[in-house]
Amino acid sequence: MTAKARFEILVTREPRWVRQAQRLRYLVFADELGAKLPPTGFDEDRFDAHCDHMIVRDREADQVVGTYRILPPKGAEHVGRYHAEHLFDLTLLHPLRSRMVEMGRACIDAEYRSGTVMLHLWTALARYLIEQRLDFVIGSASISVADGGHAAASIYRAALARSESPEDLRVFPVRRLAIDRLRDTLPLQPPPLLKAYLNLGAWVCGEPAYDSDFGCADVPVLLPLARMHSRYTRHFLAQAA
Template sequence: MPSRPLAESTGTGDPRFSVRLARTAAEVAAAQRLRYRVFVEELGGDGEMVDHAARLERDAFDADFDHLLLWDEARSDRDPRDRVVGAYRLLPPEGFGRIGRYYSEDEYDLSVLRGSGRRLLELGRSCLLPEYRGGMAMWHLWTALAQYVRDREIEVLFGVASFHGTDVAALAEPLSLLHHRHRAPEALRVRARPAQFQPMDLMPEDRIDRRRAMLAVPALIKAYLRLGGFVGEGAFVDHAFNTVDVCLVLDTAQMNARQKAIYTREAAT
C-alpha cells in the first residue's frame, strides 16, 4: 500500500482533509468505528461480527479489502480514531484473487461482470459523519478514489448502495424511476438473488413525479448516476442492515469528458 496520501488539502481552513489507504490494523479499526457510528447507531444496522462492546462494525471481508480513509487533520486534538470522518471499502482484482468472491454476491448474481474479462473494482461501506455531508468531504474521497482507479487500470466499478428502511412500498417512486430511466444495459445488468429479490418496476413511468422521486434517491446513488452509472435488475431487502439495496455499476470507458471531469482532480480547476 502506498505511504503517501492519495489526496491532500493543505489549506488553513477548518476542516483540513487528507485521504489515504489504511496502513495498520489500528487504522482499519478506525474505519470500523466510523462505520459503527453510521451504519449501526445512526441507521440501525447489525451483523454477525458487529462488536457492540468495542463499537466496531466489521465483517469477514475487511481483512482482504483496501480501506480508503478521509482524515480531518483539524481534529488532531481529539482521540486519533475520531479523526477518520469518512471511509470507502475497495476490493481490486488482486484482492478478489485472494478470496475468490465479492461481498455483493450475497445479494446479486454478478455473472455478467465476472465473465466480462474486464478489471473490476467492488466498492462498499461508503460513509461520512453527518456533519461532513453536503460539503467538500465527499469530493476529497472521490478524488482519491479516481486516482486509485487510474493507478490500477480499473474498467468497471460496482457495489451495493442503500435506501434506509425496508418499507418497499414507501420507495415505490424512486425505485421505479431507477428501473425505468437508469437500468444497466444487458452486458452489465447484474440481478438480485431470488431469496430477497424485490422488483423495482412498481409503477408506470408516466405516473412518476420525477423531481419528487429523485429527491428521495440517496446522495451516493445520485452521484453515480451523474457519472453515467446504472442500477442492476431488482432491489435486495437487507433486514440485517435495515436497508433496501440496489447494485450500482459504472463503466469507466463509457464516461464522457464532462463525467470524467466530475470524477477527477480536473473538476476543481
C-alpha cells in the same frame, strides 16, 4: 485552513486507519441507522483484510470522517467472492472480474455531510482506478424500507429510467424487493450516494435486493470508467493532481 488543506485522503491497509474506519462505520450503520451488527463498537468482517480502505481524515480534529472500502480483483479472488454476492448473482459480470473493483461500506460522519468529504472520496476513487488500470466499479446504494418499500421502488424506477445497464451486464437479487407490488411513482429524490453514482455515469444494473442486516433495499450499480462524465472526471483529476 482551506478545505483541501484541512482534509487528507488516504488509500491504506494500515491497521490503525482501518480500525478508525471500522469505528466510524459502526457509529453510522449501527448507532445511527440501526443495522444489526455485533455489539463490539466496530463494523468488521472477513473482507476488510483483502480491501484497500479509502479514508478522509480531518487534520484539525485528527479523526477519520469519511470512508469507503475497495475490494480489488485479487482481493476478491483471495476471499473467494465479492461481498455483493450475498445479495446479488453476479454471473453475467464474470468477464469483467479481472478489471472490476467493488466499492462498499461508504459512510461519512454526520457533521461532515456538506459534500466536501464525499468529493474527496470520489477524487480518490478516480485516481485509484486510473493508477491500478481498472475499468469497472460494482457497488450499491441503500434506500430505507421503513415505509414498506414504496420509496425504494419509486427511486429505483426513476433511476432505471435514467440510466439502465445493457442486458448482458445485469445482476439479479438473491432476495428481491417485491417492487411489482409496491407504489413506484412517488416523486422522490435519490439518496446522495445513488445520485452521485448516476451523475458520474453509472448504470442501474438490476432490481433492488432486500438487505435484512441493514434493513434496507440495495440498488446495484455498475460504473464503467469510460462512462465517467467528462466534466466530473476532469474535476476529480484536477483535485488529485
